[in-house]
Amino acid sequence: MAFGGAQSDLEASEFVLIGAPLDSTGTFRTGYREGPNAIRTVSAQIEQYSYRFSVDASKANVHDLGDLSLGPEPAENVNVVEQAVSRIRSMSKIPIILGGEHTIAFGGFLGSEADRLIVFDAHMDLRDEYLGSKFSHATWLRRLLDRVDLGRVLQVGTRSTSEDELASNPPRIEMVASDALMARRFESVKKWIRPGLKYYLSIDLDVFDPPYAPGVGNPEPEGISPTVFFDLLKELSPLDMVGFDVCELIPRYDPSGITTILASKIALELLCAKIA
Numbered sequence: 249m250a251f252g253g254a255q256s257d258l259e260a261s262e263f264v265l266i267g268a269p270l271d272s273t274g275t276f277r278t279g280y281r282e283g284p285n286a287i288r289t290v291s292a293q294i295e296q297y298s299y300r301f302s303v304d305a306s307k308a309n310v311h312d313l314g315d316l317s318l319g320p321e322p323a324e325n326v327n328v329v330e331q332a333v334s335r336i337r338s339m340s341k342i343p344i345i346l347g348g349e350h351t352i353a354f355g356g357f358l359g360s361e362a363d364r365l366i367v368f369d370a371h372m373d374l375r376d377e378y379l380g381s382k383f384s385h386a387t388w389l390r391r392l393l394d395r396v397d398l399g400r401v402l403q404v405g406t407r408s409t410s411e412d413e414l415a416s417n418p419p420r421i422e423m424v425a426s427d428a429l430m431a432r433r434f435e436s437v438k439k440w441i442r443p444g445l446k447y448y449l450s451i452d453l454d455v456f457d458p459p460y461a462p463g464v465g466n467p468e469p470e471g472i473s474p475t476v477f478f479d480l481l482k483e484l485s486p487l488d489m490v491g492f493d494v495c496e497l498i499p500r501y502d503p504s505g506i507t508t509i510l511a512s513k514i515a516l517e518l519l520c521a522k523i524a
């Protein structure tokens with residue numbers, strides 16, 4: 249089953265989707281590899297019309313390339329993602345990446361050659377090392393900051409950290425916490441959007457409050473609601489988005505399917521935001 253059901257030819261497509269079933273660095277719960285296909289299946293079953301953008305996602309020309317072939321080594325896997333995304337961008341198409349662990353965002357952002365990265369996540373993912381690993385879903389943003397200036401990154405929905413992260417991260421990345429979003433203080437995100445800049449969005453599903461998204465690797469209380477997320481997305485448009493990922497879904501911890509439906513809806517709504 250391809251994402252969204254009906255498919256465009258690769259030639260005619262505006263969006264090219266890949267699954268990145270990375271499942272090797274999860275530290276609490278695993279099963280991320282089943283994420284991409286779960287999202288594909290649900291995306292073809294739910295309604296695709298966006299009330300906020302007054303357009304139907306089925307009007308977007310999407311070509312689904314299937315899943316990337318990934319091995320056990322995280323640093324190699326992010327290279328595979330980066331190269332795949334880079335190829336999609338070189339065809340002047342917009343990459344969509346379905347995770348898989350959040351580590352994939354490292355390759356997604358670099359491959360997209362976006363100017364700015366907006367990360368929706370409960371966590372900072374800024375540890376220098378986690379459980380002996382320099383490269384994992386808890387450290388990927390730290391590794392990215394070895395390569396890019398922290399002024400290019402905005403964290404949104406943050407509400408969880410560690411002393412290790414705080415100590416090793418001066419000066420801090422700009423951050424908009426989940427309570428500010430729930431109070432609908434969207435200005436600090438909106439002021440970050442500038443004409444002429446290209447953006448990559450990374451959506452870790454644990455940015456949402458666990459009752460909305462229980463099927464994730466590291467649920468964290470006091471998250472945002474889907475309504476706040478979609479309202480913010482509407483207020484950020486038009487946004488020159490050159491790629492996005494939706495990650496950290498674990499279908500086996502999502503018995504009612506609501507996290508998978510939300511993940512599908514996010515991908516469909518981002519398509520609508522782009523073609524509206």
Ligand SMILES: [Mn+2]
Nearest residue numbers: 369371452454
């Ligand atoms: Mn997270």
